[in-house]
Amino acid sequence: MNRFDIVIVGGGIAGASLGAELAGKASVLILEREDSAGYHATGRSVAFWEETYGGRMVQPLTTASGPLLRSPAPDFSPRSFLSPRRTLHIGRAGDEAARDRLMEEFSDHVELRPVDPAALLPGLRPQWILGLLEPAVCDIDVAALHQAYLRRFRARGGELRVGLSLESAGRGPAGWRIQTSEGAIDCGILVNAAGAWADDVAQRSGVAPIGITPMRRTVVQLRVPAMPSADLPLVMDLSARFYFKAAGEGRLWLTPHDEEPSPPCDAAPEELAVAEAIARFQEAVDWPVEAVERKWAGLRSFAPDRAPVLGFDAHTPAFFWFAGQGGFGIQTAPAAALLGASLLTGEAADDAVAGIEATAYSPRRFG
Known part of the structure; x- marks a missing residue:
């Protein structure tokens, strides 16, 4: 046909x-x-x-989309596509405006709770003094x-x-x-x-x-044996320079939050973006990085x-x-x-x- x-x-x-x-x-x-x-x-x-x-x-x-992902119809999926994660938004002195904008923009729709970030993220470096917890966040399969x-x-x-x-x-x-x-x-x-x-x-x-412009986003998988646990929150920088989340025991996925314009293609990571991701991660926590196990890139496409x-x-x-x-x-x-x-x-x-x-x-x- x-x-x-x-x-x-x-x-x-x-x-x-x-x-x-x-x-x-x-x-x-x-x-x-x-x-x-x-x-x-x-x-x-x-x-x-x-x-x-x-x-x-x-x-x-x-x-x-939340309820449809959390409790799909039985004929669509026998189980939920979501698993609990939470997000911890963190910032340093000077990021107060970004924190306040986030709260002002979403406080009427989304639970955002000021927290001490060090209490939720062992090994956080002392300059990271601002924290907002978004407890409803989940991973998607x-x-x-x-x-x-x-x-x-x-x-x-x-x-x-x-x-x-x-x-x-x-x-x-x-x-x-x-x-x-x-x-x-x-x-x-x-x-x-x-x-x-x-x-x-x-x-x-x-x-x-x-x-509609494709933008390259780089991701690396790190082996971090000192990572406290596999159920840590997703950690997002309030100034949008990185985020990372656990990907199993002693492993995490990290991105430098890059958005580099790209022609449509089979995207590949650039070494500079990988190095920036690791440097920004090490600015945030004192966990030693044992190895870069994987790295990849994808294209995110945005209208103006x-x-x-x-x-x-x-x-x-x-x-x-x-x-x-x-x-x-x-x-x-x-x-x-x-x-x-x-x-x-x-x-x-x-x-x-x-x-x-x-x-x-x-x-x-x-x-």
Whole structure:
């Protein structure tokens, strides 16, 4: 079959979650250019569910996703995708304004509790005197979530084709004709869920790009035998220079919180970013680093205002944007998929997202 109601370009968490909500209501195909879905940003995420992460534009989607991740429907997953973590935001003298902004921005929606950071983080260096605890934060089982969405997608009749890239697309009287590396595919609605390649897919489809920029984020896995325990909170610098979290006994994942503009690509870590990450970590705690065991990088893709882009293009009929999820696409996936499906089909929004103002995420905001 080479005619579908909807074709989704991109099989990461964005495309898989939206496809799972649309399949069964229409014939849906997901096109994935790699040999396996979720190879890029989804497969490299250090994912957690944190309501303050991404700012107030993102928070409604994160908050609405929490119950769906914590207590999924039995036919979707037999267990929760979340496990308790907590976040400890730490700062030094001079970071008071950042702490106060965080509290002011989120105090009406998120529990944030001033604490003595040294009491929660043994080995913290004495200059780190500011602490805010965000107790509701959880880790996300990314692989399980992504696979659950792909299973639901297939169970509802959706089709996934991997190793197949969109080369061009154009509109005709009957809808879209997509030229791929293996021939033509026709559809009524074309969905751009291509992550770092979102603007490229738009241009290949004759649609004006909206300025979605891929940003490289570096992560290293350190062996730290002196780390006090494996259930430490996620530790985030109030000045956004690093964060780290335990990844098992004596191991942690660390990032220098870098956001370097990058062309869409198979991202690789740069040695300078790895060195900066370790230096910033050692400024914060006195735990010796025994080894760098792994290092990797992924691309986080942001619209100009850093909010997700969900909705039909302002100028091209039947071209639907589902992109710009930045570094928060996994923690917002359940709500974003429900909201996106509602916008695409015109059906009433699911109760879980009925209170979210969808126009805030419309591509029409870019004129």
